[in-house]
Amino acid sequence: MNFDLSDEHHMFVSAIERFAAPIDVAARRRLRLSPAGYDRARWTQLADMGLIALAAGADAGGLGGSAVDLALVAQAIGAANAPDPLIELGILPALLLERGGAGAALEGVLAGTTIATLAWTERGQRYSLNATGMKADQNADGFALTGEKTMVPGALLADLFIVTADVGGATACFLVPKDAPGLCLRAYRLADGSIAGELTLARTPATARLALDNAGLAAMAADMRLYAAAEMVGLSQRLLDDTLAYVKQREQFGIAIGSFQALQHRLVDCYARQEQSRSMLYRAMLTDRADAATWHRAAAGAKAFIGENSNAIAREAVQMHGGMGITDELAIGHALKRVLVLDRLFGDADTALADYALAA
Amino acid sequence: MDMDFSSQDIAFRNEVRAFLQNNLTDRLRDGARRTPSVFVEPDIGMEWHRILYRQGWVAPHWPKEDGGTGWSPTQKFIFERECALAGAPALSILGLRLVGPVICAFGTPEQKARFLPRILSGDDYWCQGYSEPGSGSDLASLKTSARLEGGDYVINGSKIWTTHAHHADWIFALVRTDATVKKQAGITFLLVPMDQPGISVTPIPSMSGDHEVNAVFFTDARTSAENRIGAEGQGWSIAKFLLENERGGSCYAPRLLQSIGRLEQLAQTQPSGSGGMIGHDPRFRDRLARVRLEAEALEITELRILAELAKGRAPGPQTSLVKLLGSNIGQRIDTLRLELLGPDALQLPLERPLYGNEAPEPVGSEDAQTAMIQYLNNRAATIFGGSDEVQKNIIAKTVLGL
Ligand SMILES: Cc1cc2nc3c(=O)[nH]c(=O)nc-3n(C[C@H](O)[C@H](O)[C@H](O)COP(=O)(O)OP(=O)(O)OC[C@H]3O[C@@H](n4cnc5c(N)ncnc54)[C@H](O)[C@@H]3O)c2cc1C
Numbered sequence: 001m002n003f004d005l006s007d008e009h010h011m012f013v014s015a016i017e018r019f020a021a022p023i024d025v026a027a028r029r030r031l032r033l034s035p036a037g038y039d040r041a042r043w044t045q046l047a048d049m050g051l052i053a054l055a056a057g058a059d060a061g062g063l064g065g066s067a068v069d070l071a072l073v074a075q076a077i078g079a080a081n082a083p084d085p086l087i088e089l090g091i092l093p094a095l096l097l098e099r100g101g102a103g104a105a106l107e108g109v110l111a112g113t114t115i116a117t118l119a120w121t122e123r124g125q126r127y128s129l130n131a132t133g134m135k136a137d138q139n140a141d142g143f144a145l146t147g148e149k150t151m152v153p154g155a156l157l158a159d160l161f162i163v164t165a166d167v168g169g170a171t172a173c174f175l176v177p178k179d180a181p182g183l184c185l186r187a188y189r190l191a192d193g194s195i196a197g198e199l200t201l202a203r204t205p206a207t208a209r210l211a212l213d214n215a216g217l218a219a220m221a222a223d224m225r226l227y228a229a230a231e232m233v234g235l236s237q238r239l240l241d242d243t244l245a246y247v248k249q250r251e252q253f254g255i256a257i258g259s260f261q262a263l264q265h266r267l268v269d270c271y272a273r274q275e276q277s278r279s280m281l282y283r284a285m286l287t288d289r290a291d292a293a294t295w296h297r298a299a300a301g302a303k304a305f306i307g308e309n310s311n312a313i314a315r316e317a318v319q320m321h322g323g324m325g326i327t328d329e330l331a332i333g334h335a336l337k338r339v340l341v342l343d344r345l346f347g348d349a350d351t352a353l354a355d356y357a358l359a360a
Numbered sequence: 361m362d363m364d365f366s367s368q369d370i371a372f373r374n375e376v377r378a379f380l381q382n383n384l385t386d387r388l389r390d391g392a393r394r395t396p397s398v399f400v401e402p403d404i405g406m407e408w409h410r411i412l413y414r415q416g417w418v419a420p421h422w423p424k425e426d427g428g429t430g431w432s433p434t435q436k437f438i439f440e441r442e443c444a445l446a447g448a449p450a451l452s453i454l455g456l457r458l459v460g461p462v463i464c465a466f467g468t469p470e471q472k473a474r475f476l477p478r479i480l481s482g483d484d485y486w487c488q489g490y491s492e493p494g495s496g497s498d499l500a501s502l503k504t505s506a507r508l509e510g511g512d513y514v515i516n517g518s519k520i521w522t523t524h525a526h527h528a529d530w531i532f533a534l535v536r537t538d539a540t541v542k543k544q545a546g547i548t549f550l551l552v553p554m555d556q557p558g559i560s561v562t563p564i565p566s567m568s569g570d571h572e573v574n575a576v577f578f579t580d581a582r583t584s585a586e587n588r589i590g591a592e593g594q595g596w597s598i599a600k601f602l603l604e605n606e607r608g609g610s611c612y613a614p615r616l617l618q619s620i621g622r623l624e625q626l627a628q629t630q631p632s633g634s635g636g637m638i639g640h641d642p643r644f645r646d647r648l649a650r651v652r653l654e655a656e657a658l659e660i661t662e663l664r665i666l667a668e669l670a671k672g673r674a675p676g677p678q679t680s681l682v683k684l685l686g687s688n689i690g691q692r693i694d695t696l697r698l699e700l701l702g703p704d705a706l707q708l709p710l711e712r713p714l715y716g717n718e719a720p721e722p723v724g725s726e727d728a729q730t731a732m733i734q735y736l737n738n739r740a741a742t743i744f745g746g747s748d749e750v751q752k753n754i755i756a757k758t759v760l761g762l
Binding site: 033121126128186196246257263322333341344348351 | 368462494495496497498501520521551552564565566567569573632633636641643644698699702703704706707708710723724733735736737739740742743744747748752753
């Protein structure tokens with residue numbers, strides 16, 4: 001048994017630390033407030049570091065990173081409070097395109113030259129992966145898509161949409177380039193400052209159908225739950241570290257506020273939550289994937305458990321910073337907002353917990 | 361013991377209802393509902409303020425001779441509850457609830473004549489200069505100094521978290537006039553005009569994207585000695601009087617129950633994603649029911665305090681209990697609202713205002729458009745006006761005798 005990071009893992013983590021270091025809170029705010037909520041040049045740098053390629057196998061032109069590698073990368077992004085949507089716009093499309101056999105599109109995604117995003121959320125379906133509000137109709141040329149999606153990540157960055165749609169009662173994935181006829185996008189801002197979109201398609205031709213069924217989508221969701229949980233563990237570590245540093249330095253009544261027992265005990269609770277979260281993350285990322293049901297259940301449980309802990313730590317971090325905590329000028333607020341988004345990616349805490357409980 | 365209203369109370373309630381029916385416009389209701397900031401925006405708040413002023417109802421908490429309504433505590437409660445039920449905008453507390461009662465209680469006849477009518481009419485907008493960068497919970501350690509020079513106080517230092525300083529005509533400030541005595545004894549309460557070269561205001565953006573709070577810098581700022589409330593060194597006891605008004609005196613429960621009612625409604629129409637509505641999900645339904653119980657109990661706690669006040673007792677440390685409970689229940693409602701509204705609740709628009717013709721189209725629903733902003737802004741409820749921890753310290757010491 002060994003829970004130490006390998007040399008290679010240390011390398012990933014320090015590469016991300018170096019990459020994220022110049023982005024202080026002010027730079028992060030500027031980037032998030034820019035029209036697309038992010039910067040393509042920065043994305044290219046991420047791709048050049050091989051971080052997106054980590055998500056695909058060597059046969060598919062990737063670097064063949066393991067789930068542990070990817071989870072550690074996501075955690076490091078969280079700990080750095082970095083503004084990079086690596087999990088939703090890098091890892092997610094890479095996994096789908098590789099597993100769905102879309103080699104040509106995958107190549108651009110791994111290189112960072114194509115940004116692809118998955119459009120799966122439907123208003124009427126809440127967190128369910130079953131597409132009902134988007135229909136794919138087969139015709140002589142292939143498939144045409146009609147319907148609506150919401151909360152599509154990276155809406156203004158994406159060159160390529162991977163759209164889930166209903167085909168005769170099953171959910172399948174289709175590729176739709178951003179300039180496809182009948183495609184209409186309405187962009188809006190999410191809590192973490194990123195830009196999402198409402199996507200409307202009207203008899204829009206798909207360029208390809210991925211070789212993925214409902215089970216393939218469920219597997220992707222399990223992966224994403226793990227990586228979202230990993231980023232949240234990084235974020236709550238950052239929230240806790242910053243708060244510990246603050247209460248040691250901020251003085252009121254002539255003494256550091258960290259000397260008040262009322263705060264000390266709650267900080268110990270936060271620390272316990274964080275340690276438990278980290279253990280749960282390790283448990284999920286080291287779970288054997290041979291049995292899909294066991295692995296999906298582990299990912300669902302980890303996401304629910306870690307989401308609850310990270311939110312609780314984030315709220316305490318704000319409270320213990322007093323007025324400073326509510327500003328947009330500290331990492332605290334930014335981390336809290338990112339946790340709120342990640343906690344709802346592929347199901348909120350109730351949904352993930354129910355998946356865990358029902359799979360027992 | 362009974363919880364019934366008298367027949368006069370019921371007649372009063374009907375009068376308030378009729379007034380709201382006739383005067384609370386759709387614009388005001390819409391503005392109130394779609395203003396997710398911590399404090400009501402002057403635009404909407406002051407419009408309602410002036411309507412109430414014309415009716416003579418703007419300052420129920422003031423003594424009748426200074427422009428108050430002369431209502432009994434029960435009537436004040438009825439008025440607040442009816443306003444909440446009707447969806448009326450909140451009023452800015454800065455003039456009416458904070459500095460106004462201070463001037464009523466401690467001001468000279470000249471000061472009352474000069475300041476009170478303009479607070480009532482809404483001609484002057486006020487802000488509160490208590491907190492400083494180094495003095496938040498430990499307010500008595502404040503450093504901003506004032507020294508008498510001719511007939512003026514000359515003020516140097518800085519205040520922070522000053523809500524709506526960018527809208528204000530006046531600031532009421534705690535300043536140190538004597539650094540040689542015990543820290544509480546050297547504090548003085550001054551009224552200072554904002555429009556002068558010695559004062560500058562810098563915005564502090566909130567994580568919600570709102571601009572409500574500011575840093576205020578004083579560099580040889582001046583105010584006439586006639587604008588000192590009470591004596592030099594009396595500032596701390598005035599400050600405590602004001603904080604008790606800030607914390608209690610007002611009722612949280614009516615607005616909390618109103619918000620809970622709205623969530624109960626929404627839960628019936630929000631799909632759960634697995635067939636049926638969220639309101640039928642036993643986990644969500646039970647959490648919402650639990651918060652309703654909490655708010656219903658708080659309503660009675662508030663009425664019990666009002667009944668004490670009716671016997672002529674001053675609001676005391678029990679106001680800390682109301683503030684503690686009210687702000688925490690509010691935050692639980694905010695969390696439930698986010699859960700309820702699902703993916704749509706992740707939107708965080710930065711455009712303001714969210715009412716009126718210029719407002720951006722919401723994604724999904726108007727409730728979803730403001731849910732995240734409310735969640736983020738209301739984190740402040742357990743921080744301002746004395747944090748939860750400070751309220752608990754007060755209760756532990758003064759109520760429980762620990
Ligand atoms: C939205 C908003 C609006 C505001 N508007 C105004 C305004 O208009 N005018 C004004 O003057 N001020 C205003 N404030 C300031 C507010 O009153 C202070 O933020 C508050 O008093 C806390 O002070 P602080 O921010 O310095 O935090 P600190 O006092 O530094 O507290 C940090 C943390 O330590 C805890 N702590 C401190 N002392 C103790 C203790 N003895 N025991 C246990 N825990 C302790 C606190 O509870 C908090 O969690 C506003 C604040 C906010 C957030």
